[in-house]
């Protein structure tokens with residue numbers, strides 16, 4: 069089969085499309101003919117050996133797929149021929165055939181294409197975990213999301229309203245990304261430059277209830293400043309590169325929280341949680357209450373460019389590689 073492989077830890081440009089053997093089904097594994105695979109920021113980090121997971125070289129890049137089941141374990145909830153989306157957490161996804169643990173494979177609602185389906189699980193379930201579990205989002209609250217035109221960002225914009233938010237403010241670096249944020253459902257969009265003052269003005273000085281932050285870096289202290297009383301700042305990632313520090317007097321003074329939100333860790337340490345999440349998110353997707361992603365598509369041969377678009381900050385929305 070053809071697959072996008074990392075042979076040297078030299079960044080996205082070193083990803084090569086190679087011919088390798090199909091993976092063998094492991095016990096409890098579902099074999100999937102992959103039609104499309106999602107790209108996310110951890111893929112960028114893994115091409116440099118900078119992610120917490122460091123697979124042996126060479127490895128196939130990517131962590132989520134959508135496709136058709138070829139083979140499933142006896143008694144599994146999916147059967148050969150089913151349209152599915154699945155997590156491989158992480159690696160072994162951008163390939164013509166993938167094997168995923170049976171509890172990480174779900175039926176794709178009929179109204180969603182395989183290409184959009186490949187862009188759902190990783191980001192949408194992270195955002196669901198962030199807002200529901202870590203952020204304790206209450207009906208009508210205001211959510212602000214940094215990097216709002218990125219994968220996690222657009223997922224937040226698509227989902228927050230359906231999960232109860234009254235308002236979703238997007239922070240983006242360019243006008244072109246502001247368009248992406250609006251198209252994905254932002255109530256308000258502000259540019260990174262001067263974002264704190266703009267948010268204070270939009271909220272009549274009150275601030276926001278939740279900041280979902282996949283970016284980190286220099287804006288972190290301002291994110292704390294942007295919170296309303298009893299607000300929660302969710303630490304999701306550090307695309308800006310720098311890991312911020314927090315002076316805890318700021319938390320005390322405003323009665324606010326800084327909360328870690330690592331979805332993968334939670335999934336691994338809480339068996340059954342993934343299925344619980346899907347049981348809540350699937351009907352919202354199937355009924356259209358959460359719009360499916362509209363990913364930017366790259367063919368398999370251009371996987372390096374697909375991953376590089378997240379690295380060089382040009383990606384607009386979710387990025388998906390197509391294989392069939």
Ligand SMILES: NC(=O)c1ccc[n+]([C@@H]2O[C@H](COP(=O)([O-])OP(=O)(O)OC[C@H]3O[C@@H](n4cnc5c(N)ncnc54)[C@H](OP(=O)(O)O)[C@@H]3O)[C@@H](O)[C@H]2O)c1
Pocket residue numbers: 107108109110190191194214215216217218219220221239240241242245260282283303304305306307308309329330331332378379380381383385
């Ligand atoms: N905690 C968890 O469970 C979890 C799960 C999934 C992903 N993540 C993390 O979430 C973060 C976002 O992932 P993603 O897939 O949404 O990434 P993405 O699609 O590349 O979006 C990231 C956004 O970050 C902003 N950004 C600011 N500085 C940047 C820089 N120097 N380089 C690149 N982007 C920069 C960009 O928005 P602007 O240009 O508008 O600033 C970009 O749109 C990553 O750190 C990832 O590891 C965490």
